[in-house]
Structure formats: C-alpha cells, structure tokens
Amino acid sequence: MRTSYPSNLSDAEWETLQRHLPPLSKRGRPPIHFLRIIFDAIFYVLRTGCPWRYLPANFPPWQTVFYHFRRLRLKGTWTLLLRALHQTERERQGRNPHPSAAIMDAQSVKTVEESAGICGYDAHKQVKGRKRHLLVDMLGLPLPIYVTSADVHDTRGARCLLSGLAPFVPRLKKIWADAAYRGKQLADWCKEQADWDLEVVECDPGVRGFSIVPRRWVVERTFSWLSRNRRLSKDYERKVQTSETLIQIAMIRLLVTRLGRSDEPLLS
Template identity: 45%
Template structure:
C-alpha cells in the first residue's frame, strides 16, 4: 500500500465501482491494478514522462506494460462504455442516447513522431481528436487522425462503430464542416445528420445549440496536462489517453 497519495488517485468507492473489470487470480500484498491506474492518471494529470513517474508507484516499465496491454485488449474502452450508461441512468436517461454531437479538436504534437499534418484553418501542426458525445458530454467514440484531414473524411469512421453497438435511431448534430454528408449518413447508418448553424455571425466564440456540449467535453480535456499536446507516437495510445481522462470524469459524475 502506497503511503503517499495524490489528488489524481481513485477514491476507494471509485475503485470498488470498477474493480470487477480488473479481475486477476494473482494474489499480492497490495492491489497492483489500482496502483497502475493511479499511476496512469497521475501521468495524465501532471503531464510527466513515463520514466519520471514518482517512486511511490510501480516501476514505469510495469505501468507502461499494463497501459499497452489494456489498450490492446480494449479494457478501458469497455469500462468507459459501461460507466457512461450508468451515468445516464443515474440522471434519469436511458442507457443509450437518441442524440449524439460530433466534432473534432486540433492539437499540436510533440517530437515523438507518428501521424501528423498541418491544419491550415486552425494553424495547428499535429492531430485531430474526433469525438462523438451524448448529451451528458460522455464519449461514444474517440478517433485520432492527422490534423490536415478534413472532418468529413473521418465522420463515418467515427459513427460506424457506434452503429454496430446500438439499435436505437439517432440524430447527429454537427457544424458546417460536415455539410454534404446528410444523405450518406442516412443511407449507410439510417441516422439523421442535423447541421447546426451559428446564430451569431460576429467573429469569435459563440454558444451554438447542442454543439456546446462537445465543446464542453474538449474543455474538460484541458484540465489534463498530458492532453494539452499529443505526446504519443501512436494514435491508438492517444485515443486511450483521452478515454482514460474521460473515464475518471465519468467516475466523478457518479460521486
């Protein structure tokens, strides 16, 4: 058991909520799985390097091994899927949403390498985080791709996996960057794509109906220093980092 605790650590009640998803037959003097999760959350919150994790945690090689293993297994993705349904039910909604909001966020990349390109519209050299969230702001899919790729190129790739996991008809709200995809979304997914226009033509930020929800989710990510820039070499690691941060946010919503 670690003597020093950090504000990024899971609480006892949060760990008990997700513990069944990390079953193991090995017996240890302390719960390594919780220690690993706390280490990943610490790295996300502080933005430190893997090799600079404090000595109170497991060796960084062990932490990274489990991060990579859970990423490949899709364990954190599965856990987030269960938690978002629980959050929705607790606020009186059905487990599956009838409305999704899709948008993307451009972020700079580090010198780690990997897929990246220049987004001329936002003057960012890096990647885009493409999210489809429900009205609670929780993600139903996360996809990371080069910043120079237009949103419309990846919209269906973001939405198709959600279609495979749900039978409920949905209305997708999006901005004008997705214009022209209405018929394709209708034909391939049997969903409705609703383009939300800006009510205020003045330059600068304005609150748009429904779209403010996904913008709020992007602002949540800003509270995790590791996510202020994309430090991962592989996009699947980037997606897992985003999911892990939103996993903790979902746990906070459960109290």
C-alpha cells in the first residue's frame, strides 16, 4: 500500500489534470509506473523542497521522476498545460480566456552553491541570487515567466519577459507596474511591440510602512503563493530553465486544486 502525502493529487484533481494532458504515445513498451505517481512525486519535491535523490522509497526511482520532469519541460508540455488550465480557470470565473490587463513585477531570491553559476547582486533588495520576472492577469495567474540573475535591472528583464508574447495574449492592452519600470523608453517599447499601455502605479507620497497599492497587490499575492512551496524559497536549480519550470508547476498545482474542487460532487 502506497503512503499518501498531503501533496498527492486527489481523484478529482487527477481527472482535471488528465483532461488537459496530451495523449500518451502508444509506441514502445508500456510504462512501468503510472503517470499519476510521477506527478505526485514531482509535486512532493516542489512542496517539501527535498532534493530529487531524497525522494521517499515508495515513489518511483528519482531518476525516473526527473526523466519525466525534464522530458515534459523539453517538449513544452508544462507550458501548454499551464496555459490550458489558466484559460479553463478564467472561463470558470466568467472571464474571457484571454486577459486584457496584466500586472508586472520581479522578485529577487537567494541562490545556493549548486545554483551560484548564474547569479548576481540586487543592490536595491540587497539580495545575491536570481530574479523572477512575472506578468500576471487580474486573477494573479502568470502569463510569461522569466528568470535571470539578480543584477539584471527590471526594465531589461521586462523586455525579455514581454518579447514574443503578443501572439499569445491577443486582447492584452494594459500593463501595470511599479516604479522600477518607470521610464519613457520602456513605455515606448511596449507601444511598439503590441500597442500595450504601460502604467506605473506608485505609492502615495508621505505613506510610511506597509500599504496596499492598487493593482500591484495582485502580483505580490502571486509571489506569496509561490513561497508556499519550499523548493521555491530559494533558487536551488543549476539552470534557470528549471527554475522557470518549477514556478509553472507550482501554479499548475494551484489551478488543479481549484478546478478539482469545482468538479467534486456536492454532498447532499
């Protein structure tokens, strides 16, 4: 009997996830391990923060789990899966699948010895590590995700984040950001890319301490969602592509939980 962990998928969540997965190839020998167990192992690593080699013995071998994690990344399956779940969640809440407004921000996190090959020093946040650049819709769900060293300025990271995005967000017109994205050059660049209107939302003058800033709190909440996963408390990954994938998987797990609850039958 397999041990159940809080990070494991419920039956309703697995059905929700399975509906959005591409069909399995019928070529080759049948798989030894069920795909659901592979996903449970990946979510376990994300939630607990344990290294791949420290996976409990009741999961498939760590080499098998990491192989599937990497294969799905290289095939772009994680990206397609997040996009499909994102659109489904927006439709469930009565919104258009494609957002018309978004919020942009960046978060600097520390690195460790294994991930020190690509890192820098963010003088503003006084953090040596990497920077996560996110563009989220009004529900706080990310559209593109881009990870750089922490010394990359937010305006430069914004160009990397938004480049090539226009075909995937045909209705996007408005982007809100904080004062780090201030400047006519970036605003003009957004206009040239897809006629996006970049508006900087700043704190009210004279306000000290913590205060909720309109629009910007949405992306801050997204960063707090990511921090629930211990694997994302720091950047432990050797490659920034792996870091981006783990952020995608964290949001996939969040969306599967929401959609799985909506599919569960009500108790009479």
